Amino acid sequence: MFDHFLSIKSICTLDGSFPLQLVVEVLNDIERRPEWEKQFLEAEVLRRHSEAFFTYRILFLTPWIENRDFVEKVVIFQVDDAYYMYSSSIPDSYCPARPKCTRGYNVFSVTRIQRVGNKIVVANANQRDIRAGFTGFVTLGMIGGKTADSITDHRNGLIKRIRFLMDAKK
Numbered sequence: 001m002f003d004h005f006l007s008i009k010s011i012c013t014l015d016g017s018f019p020l021q022l023v024v025e026v027l028n029d030i031e032r033r034p035e036w037e038k039q040f041l042e043a044e045v046l047r048r049h050s051e052a053f054f055t056y057r058i059l060f061l062t063p064w065i066e067n068r069d070f071v072e073k074v075v076i077f078q079v080d081d082a083y084y085m086y087s088s089s090i091p092d093s094y095c096p097a098r099p100k101c102t103r104g105y106n107v108f109s110v111t112r113i114q115r116v117g118n119k120i121v122v123a124n125a126n127q128r129d130i131r132a133g134f135t136g137f138v139t140l141g142m143i144g145g146k147t148a149d150s151i152t153d154h155r156n157g158l159i160k161r162i163r164f165l166m167d168a169k170k
Contacts, residue, residue: 007127012155016118018162023120024083024113026161028076030055036157041067046095051076055087056095059104068104070128071095082114105129 014023026032030053034040043057052075059068071094074087089105097103109126 007125009125010123010153012122012158014120014122014155014159014162016115016120018120018166020083020113020115020120022162022165023122023158024076024085026158026165027111027113027122028074028085030057030074032161033057036161037154038157039154046071054090054094058098058101067101069097069101070104070106072106072109082112085109085111085113 030043033043041058046054072087073090087109107127111124113122
C-alpha cells in the first residue's frame with residue numbers, strides 16, 4: 001500500500017559567489033551533515049566507490065514518532081554546468097536497522113545543483129516510505145508535516161558550513 005509514502009520537492013537559492021564545487025562537496029559530506037542539518041542524528045559512509053557511495057543515516061522526525069534510519073546508494077555526476085546527486089535505498093544487508101529506529105526506504109531522491117545567473121540553485125525532489133502508517137501521518141499532519149529533510153529547511157546551516165570552509169581556505 002502507498003499509505004507510507006511521502007513526496008517532497010524543495011528549491012533553495014544560495015549566494016552565487018559561493019564556489020559551485022564547494023556546495024556540492026558540502027552536500028555530499030554525509031558524515032558532517034549532522035553538524036549543520038539538525039534532522040540528521042547520525043550519518044556515516046559505509047562504502048565508497050569512484051562516483052558513488054553507500055550511506056547509513058538516522059533521521060529525527062518528531063518526538064512522537066520513532067527515528068527512521070536509511071541505507072542508501074548516492075551517485076554524483078555532472079552534466080554540462082549542473083551537478084546531480086541521485087540516491088535510492090539499497091538492501092538492508094548492507095547495514096541492519098539499529099535499536100530504537102524504524103527502517104525507512106528512499107524510493108528516489110534527485111538533487112540538481114546549478115549556477116543560474118548570480119545565484120546557485122539547489123533543487124531536490126524525493127519520495128520516501130517513512131513507514132509511518134495512518135496514525136503517523138495523522139500525527140505529522142497535526143504538527144504541520146515537517147518530516148523529511150528539505151534543503152530549504154536547512155539552508156542557514158548549509159550557508160554557515162560553506163562560509164566556514166571558505167574562511168578556512170583563506
